[in-house]
Amino acid sequence: MDRLTAEARISELREQIEHHNRLYYIEDRPEITDQEYDQLMRELQNLEDLFPDMVTPDSPTQRVGGAPLAAFEKVVHHTPMLSLGNAFGEEELRDFDRRVRQAVGNQEVRYVCELKIDGLAISLHYENGIFVRGATRGDGQVGEDITQNLRTIRSIPLRLKRPLTLEVRGEAYMPRPAFEKLNKEREERGEALFANPRNSAAGSLRQLDPKIAASRQLDTFIYAIGDLQGIAVESHSEGLELLESLGFKVNQERRTFDSIEDVISFVNSWVEKRPQLSYDIDGIVIKVDSYSQQAELGFTAKSPRWAVAYKFPAEEAVTVLRGIEVSV
Numbered sequence: 001m002d003r004l005t006a007e008a009r010i011s012e013l014r015e016q017i018e019h020h021n022r023l024y025y026i027e028d029r030p031e032i033t034d035q036e037y038d039q040l041m042r043e044l045q046n047l048e049d050l051f052p053d054m055v056t057p058d059s060p061t062q063r064v065g066g067a068p069l070a071a072f073e074k075v076v077h078h079t080p081m082l083s084l085g086n087a088f089g090e091e092e093l094r095d096f097d098r099r100v101r102q103a104v105g106n107q108e109v110r111y112v113c114e115l116k117i118d119g120l121a122i123s124l125h126y127e128n129g130i131f132v133r134g135a136t137r138g139d140g141q142v143g144e145d146i147t148q149n150l151r152t153i154r155s156i157p158l159r160l161k162r163p164l165t166l167e168v169r170g171e172a173y174m175p176r177p178a179f180e181k182l183n184k185e186r187e188e189r190g191e192a193l194f195a196n197p198r199n200s201a202a203g204s205l206r207q208l209d210p211k212i213a214a215s216r217q218l219d220t221f222i223y224a225i226g227d228l229q230g231i232a233v234e235s236h237s238e239g240l241e242l243l244e245s246l247g248f249k250v251n252q253e254r255r256t257f258d259s260i261e262d263v264i265s266f267v268n269s270w271v272e273k274r275p276q277l278s279y280d281i282d283g284i285v286i287k288v289d290s291y292s293q294q295a296e297l298g299f300t301a302k303s304p305r306w307a308v309a310y311k312f313p314a315e316e317a318v319t320v321l322r323g324i325e326v327s328v
């Protein structure tokens with residue numbers, strides 16, 4: 001095959017593979033079988049083996065990186081990764097609403113409610129649409145460079161739909177079925193089990209060998225734009241739509257409400273619905289939607305005044321001590 005034909009076929013295969021990747025890992029509605037997908041990947045791999053100079057970092061064949069690292073480098077976040085203040089009851093949500101309305105005067109306030117995924121906070125940096133670096137939250141200012149491991153997560157796009165330079169935040173997590181399968185395998189091998197999906201996601205992303213992370217079926221939900229050059233969006237919900245249009249996986253259970261009472265009903269509905277999800281959540285995040293109102297509210301030393309995390313009561317941890325059941 002001559003170079004020109006190879007080049008055309010390589011970009012056609014990449015486009016098809018990325019399309020089916022999105023359908024399978026982000027929209028959860030595959031259109032082709034795994035065998036057909038593997039065949040596309042094999043054809044691309046063969047062509048890249050024949051023409052190595054045509055390999056680019058955003059090629060789907062470049063997800064499972066090279067050799068294990070000796071250690072993780074440190075990364076300074078462009079904008080700090082802030083934490084969330086907590087609310088543990090309905091009254092605290094009403095207090096939050098009163099503080100918000102006090103600060104913004106008698107304007108209408110719209111809230112965005114998002115599931116709080118029980119995983120590991122991550123930051124992803126893109127230059128001209130190409131994934132160049134991913135990091136853990138660390139202390140909010142400095143995290144660890146886990147780019148090689150994050151590249152193995154299929155719901156993280158290696159190239160965006162538009163050549164934007166931006167930094168996004170989200171959660172890396174392990175779906176419960178993958179967690180149960182992993183622990184079953186570890187039990188058969190006589191290895192220590194992970195206590196919960198969050199620990200297994202954290203443990204997987206802390207592996208220096210990307211082949212181990214690649215074997216762990218991790219997933220992501222992106223929930224915030226950090227640095228965004230040159231695109232004007234007016235609200236958080238618009239920002240999430242933009243993230244989705246760029247190719248990120250954004251959780252579909254988010255809702256907007258114009259009153260804190262509706263927020264409270266939404267929060268209560270998730271206390272029951274939580275077990276139906278295929279992943280763990282530890283609460284609901286409520287954010288003021290308007291960016292201009294967020295700016296009016298500002299930040300405390302470590303978290304925004306325009307957001308709060310409603311935390312669910314910890315799962316009833318029952319420990320059997322000498323045959324007596326006690327709840328802790």
Ligand SMILES: CC(C)(CNC(=O)c1ccc(Oc2ccccc2)cc1)c1ccc2c(N)nc(N)nc2n1
Nearest residue numbers: 079080081082083084114115116117223224285307
């Ligand atoms: C709201 C924010 C804290 C993200 N936002 C930021 O980290 C952030 C960071 C700098 C910002 O602006 C600054 C820029 C420079 C200096 C200081 C602040 C604004 C937001 C957050 C944190 C955890 C979340 C979580 N677990 N689940 C969901 N669903 N949403 C979450 N949202």
